[in-house]
Amino acid sequence: MADTATLQYTVDDYKSSEKPTWCPGCGDFGVLNALYHAMREKNYNPKDVVLVSGIGCSSRLPFFVATYGFHGVHGRAMPIATGVKVARPDLHVLVLGGDGDAFAIGGGHFMHAARRNLNVTYVIMDNQTYGLTKGQASPTAQRGYVHKAAPQGTLEEPVNPLLLAMACGASFVARGFSGQPKDLAQLILAGIEHQGLAIIDTYSPCPTFNKVNTFKTYREEVAPLPADHDPTNFEAALKIAASSMPRYLGVIYRREGPSYEQLLEQRKTGTEADLPRLLDSLFDRFS
């Protein structure tokens, strides 16, 4: 990484030659921009970054970035990122994808990722719908949301990503909004700097299909955290996370502690060079 020491990257260095395929007005543009800026702030060398995603409009994001990327299958971004980070703790790993990817088909992995606490930043581009498949209810869709697969409105309680993350033991829980890209960039930066899994649920409207949760409604509903909010106070954070309106933006909860791959590293007692010796001792044990 010698070459990084001297280089100062610009935002353009993080842009790939592939042009975003999103609809005009899609919230995901703002998230992409915030990401470019957060990476620039860190002055990351693109070769040392891996962006992992699943399937969905939002999950296309890695193609538009000049780093390494892994556009996996639907719902499995977190397990893939886990493999990358555990295998190569030296890499900067971010996960980006949709609310469907994170909480529907990927819901089980989300829970375990939170408890595992790898040093990874997870930005969920939450448009409260399945954009790519044309607007069906995602787990965060509000009750009564009308779509083709529920013409009379969806019946389930929406998932609350913040509360869920906290219940699963996440060490960093935040909410952002694509309509406030500068704050969002700062939030992503804070997530990157957090030692452990940083979960950033980010409102990123889908103007094409979700006509009830829009830039306009979000703008009316979001609010900064109460000035006295202490994100290191679990109970206070739980209360904020559980509240539904206003939609608080910022770092709801954070807790310090070692990350999963750090703990794994601590347990390593040798390197690949020790293999011949290990094999010999194992063969002896079995003879």
Place this chain on the structure above:
Amino acid sequence: MADTATLQYTVDDYKSSEKPTWCPGCGDFGVLNALYHAMREKNYNPKDVVLVSGIGCSSRLPFFVATYGFHGVHGRAMPIATGVKVARPDLHVLVLGGDGDAFAIGGGHFMHAARRNLNVTYVIMDNQTYGLTKGQASPTAQRGYVHKAAPQGTLEEPVNPLLLAMACGASFVARGFSGQPKDLAQLILAGIEHQGLAIIDTYSPCPTFNKVNTFKTYREEVAPLPADHDPTNFEAALKIAASSMPRYLGVIYRREGPSYEQLLEQRKTGTEADLPRLLDSLFDRFS
């Protein structure tokens, strides 16, 4: 169901001729017994009950009961139960299975079952380990739990089933203990009577593999809920659910409201007899 009006069932009527295959001293015996008693209290006709489970020692339970049963695949008990209950709201549906089944491979379904809120009772036989596969850490295993797949102890934060259930919007959240089978029977009964998904996380020790969470340790760690606990107060319940010691037993949280299949029923505007008319109108629409 005419015959049920006059009949008074005994506990033996719920026992099948298949003898339990659990190790001597397994906590699951107590759960089975509590279940027999709860069903007897309800005077359920065995023909109208369906017990659904996944795979694990605990999931063998339906074979020992003289009702209908569905012993599915690992982790999918809740989806199967969903199909049963939505298809046939007249049946009494209970789900019984292990902590691994519920929170590891089945974790995603757990979350969505909670938000969906079917009128089903889910008894999780939580031994904080995978009994059937010989003692590896389950998601509820405590941090540091030593087993063959983690000889230096497990690194993940344990899942907190109560907090998780609440975060996912569950309408009834309780904790039981196989060592207190009478209370457990009452808890199951309360769950059955609750209109909606009743989640009862139940300590059911595995003396064969889990040597750290035993009847003895549980007995020392459990406590009745504080006398003034109001299970209808979400915030108070959240606090109790989030606390780790003592291990409170009882109904932590409950909320009234329609169940999912009730909402579905309300939306039905016809019956199978309306099919010919529906088809005609559809063919017309397409011509």
Place this chain on the structure above:
Amino acid sequence: MPKNDLVIRVAGEAGEGVLSTGQLLVQGAARAGYRVLTDFSPPAEIKGGYSFFQIRIGSRLFYSRGDSVDLLLAFNREAYDLSSGDLTEGGLLIYDPAEVSPPASPTRTQYPVPLSEIARTQLKFELGKNVVAVGVLAALFGMPEEYLRKLLEQRFGGRGPDILNKNLGALEAGLRYVREHIINQPGFRRELFEVERSPADGRRIVVSGNQAASLGALTAGVQFFAGYPITPASDIMEFLAAELPKVGGAVIQAEDEIASMNMVLGASFAGKRAMTSTSGPGVSLMVEALGLASMAELPCVLVDCQRAGPSTGMPTRHEQGDLWLAAFGGHGEIQRIVLAPTSVEDCYYQIQHAFNLADKYQLPVILLLDTVLSVRTESIPRPDPQRIPRWSRLLYQEPNGQGVPPHEGIFLRYQLTDSGISPMSIPGQRGGQYVATGLEHNEEGRPRYDAETKTRFTEKRFKKLAAAPQDAPEPDFYGDASAEIGIITWGSTAGAVREAIERAAEEGIRVAGIAPKMLWPVPDAQLRPFLEGKREVMVAEVNYNGQFARILEAHWGRPLRHVNAYAGEPFKVRDLLAAIRTAARAGAVAR
């Protein structure tokens, strides 16, 4: 003399009305008595990108979308660039001069039609561009206007006279433009584009394959559907979500495909006809639950709207690549039936066979659609809901009267019978209690691991599978049964094969075709006679491996000629014809 077969393509930016232009035209044409078969090529991304709607229209029945285009309407430059190569020699190009200025070409006729200009300036109704385009096309192929007017009245009548009049005005503008600037031009050969109708029978409907399958499922009495959105299957779920509650059924949008399939098993266990639909990635996730259905002997129907794979592949593109997965995807030795309809109409009937076979043999039936079948609309005869009688499961009979033990201990859910089929109880039936399980089990359904149980129950389950071909739905037969050249095919490829066989006959090459509807287990009694007297047998399918071909090769222990395409598109009739010609020449040489 008017033509009996014309291929029209409307190409442009997705979202710009390609789809709505096409659909309006098709519905009007179908009412007017034209036969229509369409195909839609959606854009690769949600919004933006090249997309086209193709309509084959005439007085005869069609089986494929047509290899090349007689009349192209290009909304913009990209549409012209990507579509003009598909124009037939002598074809007609209509373009919007505000968007593109194509060079003149001796191999085609071309006329500008200022679509956006007319809509914007003349009509002051920018959204009306598509209706103008409909008028333009209708005038060109000579469709009676009243059907379109009526359609617009039905569609917009409820929205007030202003909107309706604007749309009627747009239609009129399109029709008029063609009359005044094209048809009256010297050298315009109207007869090349005018299309004749078939005698209007008034009993046809226009639906896609997914819609036909949904209608068939309703007809079969489906009461439960659980699914997860995925291209190109989602609209089956969406269709049923709107209609099932009207007959007392329910649709659940599940959290994923694993949940969907397990929900279906729960509903089936509870006694209902239950199904799911998905595409390849979903099927991959369902194989574990399908294995459970094999072992617990639970009927269920899975519709796989195949798309181009592997993995996420090309979600909007065509392939018949899931056959092996459908037949063999599962650990251990599973039992499944795989069916494939060959046309939109067939979707309606085959799904009913799927439910019947699932119930009779108590196992999963997978119905393989493919992108072409799923999305293309066709005018088909009004379906006959009585044609296929409903078979019920072999049900346990509840004993009459009293004196029956209130609990289990006696019911043999998996009774060993000659046919392998055991009576099945459903919850609520007195004395029928049992536990459905994925473990190996005895007649009572209790887990048993001894060698005899394993052997006998494996044989029981396979006995059912071996018997299933006796109930295989009738195959389609094409061409000349006594020909020396034969083509076996399946799914939507059957349409192109049929046309290729007809074209070959015109060239004097005799070919026989067969498209079985049951692909697995192999319906030997249907297929084996087809081999007789054949010098050359080809198997045509849209995949690389020749998946059905290899199944047949293993089954018969003889090699077959594989004919494959794997470009994410349906077969072109001309490519199949080329394969036929090669086979015919080889025969001529051999003689």
Place this chain on the structure above:
Amino acid sequence: MPKNDLVIRVAGEAGEGVLSTGQLLVQGAARAGYRVLTDFSPPAEIKGGYSFFQIRIGSRLFYSRGDSVDLLLAFNREAYDLSSGDLTEGGLLIYDPAEVSPPASPTRTQYPVPLSEIARTQLKFELGKNVVAVGVLAALFGMPEEYLRKLLEQRFGGRGPDILNKNLGALEAGLRYVREHIINQPGFRRELFEVERSPADGRRIVVSGNQAASLGALTAGVQFFAGYPITPASDIMEFLAAELPKVGGAVIQAEDEIASMNMVLGASFAGKRAMTSTSGPGVSLMVEALGLASMAELPCVLVDCQRAGPSTGMPTRHEQGDLWLAAFGGHGEIQRIVLAPTSVEDCYYQIQHAFNLADKYQLPVILLLDTVLSVRTESIPRPDPQRIPRWSRLLYQEPNGQGVPPHEGIFLRYQLTDSGISPMSIPGQRGGQYVATGLEHNEEGRPRYDAETKTRFTEKRFKKLAAAPQDAPEPDFYGDASAEIGIITWGSTAGAVREAIERAAEEGIRVAGIAPKMLWPVPDAQLRPFLEGKREVMVAEVNYNGQFARILEAHWGRPLRHVNAYAGEPFKVRDLLAAIRTAARAGAVAR
């Protein structure tokens, strides 16, 4: 004269020490220079239930556990009931008279040994019963005691002199009892049970197939393992969990199999050799991720410890039922290599081939073990970690010096090459940036849906698969290559086939056998010569469908004779021999 082949079975309640008795005996015997091959039949439930440990012991190499038992030690009544039928004519039965009183029988010799009585009353050491049993058996087959003493010293020496002495005392008691009450009896024919050793070469180890595979994975340089517990695969994960951190690697117990396989792909993408292990139900859940690996061209190794299916089936029982799933389970058209080792020793080497092939061809390799291979222990030559050189991936070469764009835009991760194999970059390599994806893509890895891309990249991926057989590991060959009867087999069934061929030779029937290690794609160059001059070719495998047989039938377009067992147990040598005899007779008649 002592025998060179004796089958001993220790049968009793699981948990009562069947396993520990067997293992102690085996390790001692192996050190003493006996060749051993074992099999363990675990109980159906966690605790309780009949279970046995079978040891085949002698001076020659063994390939199967033996059809029948020469020396049975029955700990209890159920063990006697379920095992005594497997005794050979003239076999020896040892039983605990406190538990069971078997009737005398002319077809066997039998002696009571009061195992529990000795342990309880004489030794005051109830837990010592198993060690007493070890002494009993050792004395019967004439094993030198010092190896057992040494073993006990190693095992218990660290736990204080009291425990060690108790165990040594128990051993002595067992030995003595046999000397004083059995061997000295008139009529006891010692030579029937005394076993000869092979020259002790001191370079053998005793391991199970799962252990051998784990050792092989370490040797191959695996650095990452993710898995989810499942019978009979869990101990691979458990083994590696203990050992991988010693060489800088990591093991993750994932939340399910879907996560496991995706984690493996992440680690492989990041540049490490990565693997998972599971059994059938887990493989069913992994097929979607395996499809992603095919499309994104990521190397990975999956060990499938097959068990009896379908569905949950019989988790502790044997079957070779996952071959079709391994080769064909996946939507769309996937590329995978399937390998199967034939013996415990082979597990060690084949998994190294698996890693090499995965890296060379950049696709998933599935290694099919089966219950018998996974759980049985064998004494095998000390493995040679140098034998199989490690192949590396075709790696992208980072450019030297400066002047390289700091970001992507140039690297062709999926460059079209003659071999289909493209250089692969790993994160951290300058200029190698790309996005791995399951979408169809161009050389840069960007999603593209046009017909040409789809066609060319499908061909690219299948080019790799077509080339793989050139690197197929050598098959095993058995018997007489020039024979007219041939048997093709795979996996652990190869052992029984080999013995059957040897027995047939003793009867004067010449048979050739071949067990390829690569099952898919079909290693034609290895197998086709085997067909030459064969009048009859059988395919022997433990499944119902004849899964490998059908693959070969499709491949060659010719029928083969299927020889199958599907009882949840390995083939008996005598059943294979019967099939051979039938084939031989048919030949004789034909002549």
